[in-house]
Amino acid sequence: xxxxxxxxxxxxxxxxxxxxxxxxxxxxxxxxxxxxxxxxxxxxxxxxxxxxxxxxxxxxxxxxxxxxxxxxxxxxxxxxxxxxxxxxxxxxxxxxxxxxxxxxxxxxxxxxx
Amino acid sequence: xxxxxxxxxxxxxxxxxxxxxxxxxxxxxxxxxxxxxxxxxxxxxxxxxxxxxxxxxxxxxxxxxxxxxxxxxxxxxxxxxxxxxxxxxxxxxxxxxxxxxxxxxxxxxxxxxxxxx
Numbered sequence: 717x718x719x720x721x722x723x724x725x726x727x728x729x730x731x732x733x734x735x736x737x738x739x740x741x742x743x744x745x746x747x748x749x750x751x752x753x754x755x756x757x758x759x760x761x762x763x764x765x766x767x768x769x770x771x772x773x774x775x776x777x778x779x780x781x782x783x784x785x786x787x788x789x790x791x792x793x794x795x796x797x798x799x800x801x802x803x804x805x806x807x808x809x810x811x812x813x814x815x816x817x818x819x820x821x822x823x824x825x826x827x828x829x
Numbered sequence: 830x831x832x833x834x835x836x837x838x839x840x841x842x843x844x845x846x847x848x849x850x851x852x853x854x855x856x857x858x859x860x861x862x863x864x865x866x867x868x869x870x871x872x873x874x875x876x877x878x879x880x881x882x883x884x885x886x887x888x889x890x891x892x893x894x895x896x897x898x899x900x901x902x903x904x905x906x907x908x909x910x911x912x913x914x915x916x917x918x919x920x921x922x923x924x925x926x927x928x929x930x931x932x933x934x935x936x937x938x939x940x941x942x943x944x945x946x
């Protein structure tokens with residue numbers, strides 16, 4: 717069965733600092749992996765996804781994530797945080813051929829001016 | 830439409846009443862999904878539709894929950910005899926095909942915030 721663990725329910729960074737949001741997954745087969753962002757009172761928006769092509773995936777708003785099979789990780793990074801990045805971030809996994817996403821519990825990112 | 834829409838955006842109801850939540854997927858999307866987002870539970874998958882069929886209903890938390898989809902488009906999630914633990918944000922998503930396939934992305938609506946008093 718698939719599962720996703722997001723370490724740190726809350727992360728605070730200073731504006732301009734590196735953003736690192738951690739995601740580890742468990743899956744019996746190489747999965748598809750996603751990062752979604754949720755701004756206050758809005759739905760989830762896809763940031764990026766890994767679908768077995770390049771292991772370094774670039775997404776919107778300057779975010780990227782690297783799939784590391786040996787570490788079963790898919791951490792999300794951004795070199796320089798902006799105030800507008802403050803939101804909740806969800807990592808999700810789906811086995812190929814599966815019909816739904818399994819989400820982590822989310823990480824709330826706060827950006828300090 | 831431009832995106833997935835859900836109505837109502839907010840719903841307050843009394844314990845024991847029935848509620849209906851509506852989802853309009855992106856035009857042309859064949860797959861539709863319902864999730865529940867509640868404090869302490871994160872995002873929980875409820876049910877998906879491929880066309881008008883729901884092959885797997887095992888994610889529904891109880892038999893008070895049901896969902897249907899008509900015309901391969903609009904879906905309704907119904908909760909009968911609501912309980913306080915049903916309070917949550919109910920999210921709908923759609924995708925062109927089933928999730929899990931290469932390139933498949935689920936597009937989410939803004940959600941319906943349900944409060945059961």
